[in-house]
Structures are given as structure tokens and as C-alpha cells.
Amino acid sequence: xxxxxxxxxxxxxxxxxxxxxxxxxxxxxxxxxxxxxxxxxxxxxxxxxxxxxxxxxxxxxxxxxxxxxxxxxxxxxxxxxxxxxxxxxxxxxxxxxxxxxxxxxxxxxxxxxxxxxxxxxxxxxxxxxxxxxxxxxxxxxxxxxxxxxxxxxxxxxxxxxxxxxxxxxxxxxxxxxxxxxxxxxxxxxxxxxxxxxxxxxxxxxxxxxxxxxxxxxxxxxxxxxxxxxxxxxxxxxxxxxxxxxxxxxxxxxxxxxxxxxxxxxxxxxxxxxxxxxxxxxxxxxxxxxxxxxxxxxxxxxxxxxxxxxxxxxxxxxxxxxxxxxxxxxxxxxxxxxxxxxxxxxxxxxxxxxxxxxxxxxxxxxxxxxxxxxxxxxxxxxxxxxxxxxxxxxxxxxxxxxxxxxxxxxxxxxxxxxxxxxxxxxxxxxxxxxxxxxxxxxxxxxxxxxxxxxxxxxxxxxxxxxxxxxxxxxxxxxxxxxxxxxxxxxxxxxxxxxxxxxxxxxxxxxxxxxxxxxxxxxxxxxxxxxxxxxxxxxx
Amino acid sequence: xxxxxxxxxxxxxxxxxxxxxxxxxxxxxxxxxxxxxxxxxxxxxxxxxxxxxxxxxxxxxxxxxxxxxxxxxxxxxxxxxxxxxxxxxxxxxxxxxxxxxxxxxxxxxxxxxxxxxxxxxxxxxxxxxxxxxxxxxxxxxxxxxxxxxxxxxxxxxxxxxxxxxxxxxxxxxxxxxxxxxxxxxxxxxxxxxxxxxxxxxxxxxxxxxxxxxxxxxxxxxxxxxxx
Numbered sequence: 137x138x139x140x141x142x143x144x145x146x147x148x149x150x151x152x153x154x155x156x157x158x159x160x161x162x163x164x165x166x167x168x169x170x171x172x173x174x175x176x177x178x179x180x181x182x183x184x185x186x187x188x189x190x191x192x193x194x195x196x197x198x199x200x201x202x203x204x205x206x207x208x209x210x211x212x213x214x215x216x217x218x219x220x221x222x223x224x225x226x227x228x229x230x231x232x233x234x235x236x237x238x239x240x241x242x243x244x245x246x247x248x249x250x251x252x253x254x255x256x257x258x259x260x261x262x263x264x265x266x267x268x269x270x271x272x273x274x275x276x277x278x279x280x281x282x283x284x285x286x287x288x289x290x291x292x293x294x295x296x297x298x299x300x301x302x303x304x305x306x307x308x309x310x311x312x313x314x315x316x317x318x319x320x321x322x323x324x325x326x327x328x329x330x331x332x333x334x335x336x337x338x339x340x341x342x343x344x345x346x347x348x349x350x351x352x353x354x355x356x357x358x359x360x361x362x363x364x365x366x367x368x369x370x371x372x373x374x375x376x377x378x379x380x381x382x383x384x385x386x387x388x389x390x391x392x393x394x395x396x397x398x399x400x401x402x403x404x405x406x407x408x409x410x411x412x413x414x415x416x417x418x419x420x421x422x423x424x425x426x427x428x429x430x431x432x433x434x435x436x437x438x439x440x441x442x443x444x445x446x447x448x449x450x451x452x453x454x455x456x457x458x459x460x461x462x463x464x465x466x467x468x469x470x471x472x473x474x475x476x477x478x479x480x481x482x483x484x485x486x487x488x489x490x491x492x493x494x495x496x497x498x499x500x501x502x503x504x505x506x507x508x509x510x511x512x513x514x515x516x517x518x519x520x521x522x523x524x525x526x527x528x529x530x531x532x533x534x535x536x537x538x539x540x541x542x543x544x545x546x547x548x549x550x551x552x553x554x555x556x557x558x559x560x561x562x563x564x565x566x567x568x569x570x571x572x573x574x575x576x577x578x579x580x581x582x583x584x585x586x587x588x589x590x591x592x593x594x595x596x597x598x599x600x601x602x603x604x605x606x607x608x609x610x611x612x613x614x615x616x617x618x619x620x621x622x623x624x625x626x627x628x629x630x631x632x633x634x635x636x637x638x639x640x641x642x643x644x645x646x647x648x649x650x651x652x653x654x655x656x657x658x659x660x661x662x663x664x665x666x667x668x669x670x671x672x673x674x
Numbered sequence: 675x676x677x678x679x680x681x682x683x684x685x686x687x688x689x690x691x692x693x694x695x696x697x698x699x700x701x702x703x704x705x706x707x708x709x710x711x712x713x714x715x716x717x718x719x720x721x722x723x724x725x726x727x728x729x730x731x732x733x734x735x736x737x738x739x740x741x742x743x744x745x746x747x748x749x750x751x752x753x754x755x756x757x758x759x760x761x762x763x764x765x766x767x768x769x770x771x772x773x774x775x776x777x778x779x780x781x782x783x784x785x786x787x788x789x790x791x792x793x794x795x796x797x798x799x800x801x802x803x804x805x806x807x808x809x810x811x812x813x814x815x816x817x818x819x820x821x822x823x824x825x826x827x828x829x830x831x832x833x834x835x836x837x838x839x840x841x842x843x844x845x846x847x848x849x850x851x852x853x854x855x856x857x858x859x860x861x862x863x864x865x866x867x868x869x870x871x872x873x874x875x876x877x878x879x880x881x882x883x884x885x886x887x888x889x890x891x892x893x894x895x896x897x898x899x900x901x
């Protein structure tokens with residue numbers, strides 16, 4: 137198994153380096169191969185991790201919890217790598233050959249390194265190395281967010297890197313206080329390994345552990361997107377290239393949540409379950425409430441999906457706070473199902489943006505007719521995100537609510553159900569219009585959106601970007617990508633932009649069905665081991 | 675160390691260094707020009723290295739000598755060089771948009787930061803974290819410094835000052851780390867420093883990108899993305 141872990145460290149890293157040196161097509165191929173290989177390697181780890189904790193050379197440690205988060209990242213990295221092959225070709229269509237080369241030369245290496253950093257983070261044994269890996273995910277993804285090099289992309293990247301880095305500063309402080317807590321028991325020289333510190337759990341001093349846990353929730357929570365430190369999230373998700381948005385939402389947020397779970401383990405071992413669960417419940421409910429309300433009034437499809445991510449991260453936090461084994465099993469399944477569903481939703485949204493030349497929901501009409509594959513697939517992804525059966529999120533949220541009711545958390549469970557329903561209305565109200573309303577009604581809006589901002593510079597707020605409500609579209613994205621510039625009010629023909637952008641969405645829906653209908657036995661075993669490790673008790 | 679005892683030379687030195695670092699943090703907050711902010715940051719970073727040497731000598735931790743050297747090479751030389759290079763290219767004399775980028779005005783900013791420093795100091799003190807290795811006062815000052823660094827990032831409205839604010843936040847955390855976690859293995863400390871370097875380079879690239887597009891370092895126009 138050590139060979140598999142080493143391969144996971146080197147394959148995406150090598151892919152990142154190779155794709156720097158080769159032409160765009162070859163870089164796309166290398167990325168696809170690396171994505172599929174990484175997913176295969178993670179799958180190979182699953183049976184072993186379901187039975188024992190794999191620890192090697194004091195730096196690597198893969199247990200059931202890490203394996204679940206790696207599975208989410210590995211799957212998303214693989215399908216989004218395939219999607220990227222189509223996306224990059226479409227995004228740079230109409231540019232000069234040197235422009236296309238430049239875009240591909242920036243995109244593929246960073247994309248692979250991003251996948252690499254997120255795969256490596258859950259394998260780290262030391263809390264310090266975990267922090268470093270997560271900081272690396274931040275700096276790489278900040279460059280990816282800025283990749284379009286438009287005003288809005290640079291703005292989003294700056295806010296992201298500053299807010300996330302400052303948040304991670306608190307995460308570093310959490311690491312230091314965790315070290316301090318351990319040093320009282322384990323001596324001044326130890327390497328902050330999870331094994332060691334979890335083993336010493338009951339003997340640690342309470343104050344530093346409590347402080348470290350709070351700092352970790354606030355610090356890593358910044359990257360998870362928990363209220364009130366979520367502010368970077370909608371900007372970065374909406375301005376990043378779509379494949380990156382999918383990875384950010386499905387994988388990066390989860391990896392940061394993984395860090396919180398590790399501190400949760402330490403905190404429960406030391407302090408008991410009361411305090412850590414209360415903290416997570418408060419952050420979870422606040423995030424869910426904020427996201428549900430923002431989902432009701434979004435005009436930009438990618439921001440809509442970004443707020444849906446805040447919603448789902450809130451659900452994860454609430455699920456952990458319930459503490460019942462079935463709720464924790466639901467949380468673990470939710471990590472996987474959310475990765476697949478949100479990845480799919482972003483990939484579908486990316487196709488719609490390319491098709492209609494705008495991110496504005498009002499400009500996207502009749503997608504069901506125009507996109508014979510992506511339209512229905514996007515609809516399925518949104519239904520899956522809204523926890524409709526038979527998809528994985530239905531099963532996971534059902535388990536979380538059942539766990540909450542079983543653990544006598546009636547009020548939080550009721551709040552969860554109500555807010556998830558509100559979010560459902562927000563999501564479906566926006567997307568049904570995009571998919572089913574006829575194009576005629578939306579046509580003038582497309583013309584306005586396309587002509588409002590020639591030349592890629594943002595137009596001043598309110599210069600005609602108005603929608604039906606007459607509100608100036610200052611809230612909308614001022615960034616106008618190459619796609620949007622190249623989109624006059626043209627006749628939109630029926631057909632898919634690229635087969636590369638459809639195949640991964642089919643794979644995502646298949647995964648959601650498997651998770652919802654009948655998760656494989658190995659996965660069930662992995663999840664139940666993770667639940668034991670999280671100390672599932674009522 | 676018995677709290678009733680007079681502080682040892684080591685504790686006194688650690689506390690004095692921490693206090694001077696906090697004063698330099700206020701200097702950065704107040705300083706109008708980016709060049710001067712960078713100088714203050716370099717001075718603050720140099721003090722971190724001095725503190726590492728003091729602790730190394732007092733506690734017999736030879737690792738910390740290496741850390742002091744590495745930290746000085748990086749934070750006193752490399753980071754200021756990168757930031758100066760990035761901001762230096764943006765204008766002949768002084769980067770536009772930095773001077774006077776206060777949200778609150780100088781006096782109010784400083785007053786607010788004094789309040790922040792006091793809150794941080796008393797909160798960290800109230801934690802009651804003390805050990806043979808950790809001088810409690812230096813830790814409490816680090817707490818104040820962390821909040822002032824956040825304050826700096828909030829009250830200054832230009833990307834260069836915000837970046838400096840983040841780097842000095844990292845200095846404040848290094849100070850806390852030195853007093854409570856001096857035994858942290860060298861390899862991890864080195865990795866932290868390397869990570870900081872990568873972050874500095876990325877900050878630099880984004881500052882450049884921002885300047886190229888906005889022709890100023892001010893963040894006043896970064897208000898497009900809302901809702």
C-alpha cells in the first residue's frame with residue numbers, strides 16, 4: 137500500500153510538471169491520464185483503509201476518514217480532467233494560437249498541482265503538514281481563480297487569497313496550540329502526529345485544546361465557507377474557470393472540512409462531545425440559514441451554485457454536531473455525494489455559459505431544447521443537489537436528519553429540513569427558468585448582456601444590465617470573458633459544444649445513482665469505520 | 675517558572691522583544707509609504723530571529739539557531755525584496771494608491787488598534803496558558819499583535835498594505851509559536867517558511883495583476899462582486 141500512496145504523491149505532481157513542457161493537446165491528455173490514474177489509486181486504497189489505518193514513514197497516515205475525502209477528490213479530479221479537455225478548447229476558441237498556448241500552459245499545470253495538493257492533504261499524519269498542504273491548495277487555487285485575467289477574476293482572486301490566508305493564519309495558531317497542548321504530556325519534542333496526539337487525547341490540558349478547536353473551526357472554516365467567514369467563496373467560485381469551480385466546490389471545501397474533523401477528533405477525545413458539537417451546530421445552522429436565503433435571489437448561475445456549497449457545508453457541520461452514528465455515516469456519504477453532484481452541476485453550468493455566452497440566469501433560456509444531453513444532465517444534477525431521491529444526497533441527508541431525530545436534536549433537525557426546503561425552492565426556481573422557459577422571452581436580455589460590455593472591461597454598474605425587476609445588475613459579474621465578448625445576439629443552434637463536456641457528467645450521475653441506490657459493500661465498510669473513528673455516539 | 679518570581683533574563687528578553695514587535699506593528703499600520711512599511715516589516719522579522727537565538731541559548735535548542743538563520747534569510751531579505759520589486763515596478767517613486775489609504779483616518783485607526791491590542795492581550799492572558807517554556811506576557815503580546823495585524827488589513831485600502839498586514843500576521847503567529855511551541859521540529863518550521871515564500875510569490879503576482887488592470891494599488895474599486 138505504501139507504493140500506492142507514493143504513486144498518489146507523484147502522479148499528479150509529475151503530470152503538473154510534464155504539462156508545463158508539452159503542447160496543449162498533450163497536456164490535456166496527460167491531465168486526463170493523471171486524473172484517471174489518481175482515482176484508480178485511491179480506489180485501490182479503499183479496501184485496505186476500510187480495515188486498518190495505513191501509516192508509513194511517520195509522514196503518511198491514511199485511515200477511513202482520509203480515504204473518504206481522497207475518494208471525493210480523486211473522483212472529481214478524474215471527471216473534471218476529462219471535462220477540462222473540452223472546456224479549455226472551447227474557452228480559447230477564436231483566440232490566436234499563441235493565446236491558446238498561453239492559456240493551456242497556465243491552466244493544466246496549475247490544475248494538476250491543485251488536484252495533487254488536495255489529494256496529499258488528507259494523507260498527512262502531522263497536523264502541521266496538513267496545514268501546509270491546505271495553504272498550498274490556497275495559493276495554487278488563487279492563481280487558478282485569477283487565470284481569466286479579467287478585472288473581476290483578479291478582484292475575486294485577491295479577496296480569496298487574502299481572506300483564506302488570513303483564515304489559515306488562525307489555522308496555524310490552532311496548530312501551535314494543539315502542539316502546546318500535546319507538549320505538556322508528550323514532551324517538548326514531538327512531531328504533532330495524529331496518532332500520537334489522539335492517543336494522548338484524554339490527558340491533554342483542556343484550555344489549549346478548546347482554544348485550538350475554536351481557532352481551527354474559524355480558521356479552516358474560512359476555507360470551508362462557514363458563515364461568517366464565507367465571503368470569498370461566491371466570488372472565487374463564480375470567477376474561476378468552470379473546471380476549477382467544480383474542484384473548489386466539491387473538493388477544496390471538503391478537504392478543509394477534513395481538517396476541522398481532525399480537530400474535532402482531538403477535541404472530543406479531550407473535552408468530551410458537548411463543546412465541539414455545540415460549536416459545529418452554531419456554525420452549521422448559521423451557514424445553512426445564510427445560504428438558503430441567498431439562494432432565493434441569485435442572478436448568476438455560478439454564484440447560485442457557490443451558495444449551494446455553503447448550504448451543503450452547513451449540513452455537514454450540523455450532521456457532525458448530531459453525533460449519532462447514522463448521522464456521521466450520512467456526513468461521510470454526503471461528502472462523496474456532494475462532490476459528485478456539485479461537480480456535475482458546475483460542469484453543466486459551464487456548458488450553459490458557453491452555449492449562451494453569459495453567466496446571467498436571465499440570459500439562459502430553453503436549455504432543455506438547445507442542449508439535448510447537458511440540459512437533462514444539469515436538471516438531474518440540480519435535483520440531486522436538492523436531495524431528491526434516488527440520488528446520493530437524498531440518502532445522506534435522510535441519514536443526517538434521522539440521526540438528529542434519534543439523538544433528540546429535534547429543533548436542529550427541523551431547522552435543517554426547513555432550510556434545505558427553502559434552498560430547494562431557490563435552486564429550482566432559478567434553474568427551471570433556464571431549462572424550460574422558451575427562448576423568445578429571454579432573447580432581449582441576451583442582447584443586452586452581450587452588448588453591455590464590449591472589450592472585456594466591466595461596464596459601470598447599472599448600464600443596462602437590468603433584469604425583469606429593474607434592479608441594476610451591480611450584483612452580477614462585471615467580468616466579461618472571451619466567450620461573452622464573442623457572443624453577439626446570435627442565433628443559438630441546438631447541439632452540444634463538446635463531447636468531452638458530456639461524458640464526465642454522465643459518469644457523475646451514475647456515481648450519484650450508485651451512492652443513492654446501493655453503495656458498494658467496501659464503501660459501506662469504509663464509512664462505518666470512519667464513523668467509529670469519529671466516535672459516533674448519541 | 676513560579677509566577678511570583680521576578681522574571682528571568684530570558685523571560686525579560688522575550689517580553690521586551692515581543693513588545694517592540696507590537697510597536698513595529700503599529701508603525702506599519704500608521705506608515706503612509708510602502709517602502710517604510712517594508713522596512714518596518716524587515717525589522718520586525720529580524721527581531722523574530724533574535725528571539726529564536728535567545729530561546730535557543732536559554733533552552734538549549736540548537737535547532738532554533740538554524741531556524742533563526744533561515745527565517746532571517748527569508749523574512750528579512752527575500753520577502754522585503756519580493757514586495758519591493760513588485761511594488762517598485764508599479765511607479766517611479768511611490769506606488770500609487772498606498773499613501774493615505776485609511777478607511778478611518780490615522781488617529782482613529784491607531785486608537786482602534788490600541789483597543790484591539792488590549793483585547794488581544796487580555797484575552798490571551800485570560801487563557802492562563804503558562805508552562806516552563808512559555809513566558810505568558812510574550813504570548814499575550816502576540817495575541818494583541820495578531821488582532822492589530824487583522825486591523826491593519828481591514829483599515830488599509832490598498833493591496834500592498836494588506837499583503838504586509840498578512841505577512842506581519844504571520845510574524846505574530848511565529849512569535850506565539852516561539853514562546854509556546856519552541857520544540858516544534860525544524861523540518862516543520864522549514865516547511866512553514868517555504869510555504870510562506872510560496873505565498874509571498876503568489877501575493878506578488880496578484881498585486882502585479884491588480885496593478886496592471888487598475889493602474890493603482892488601491893482596493894477602492896474592488897467592489898464589483900457582491901451578493
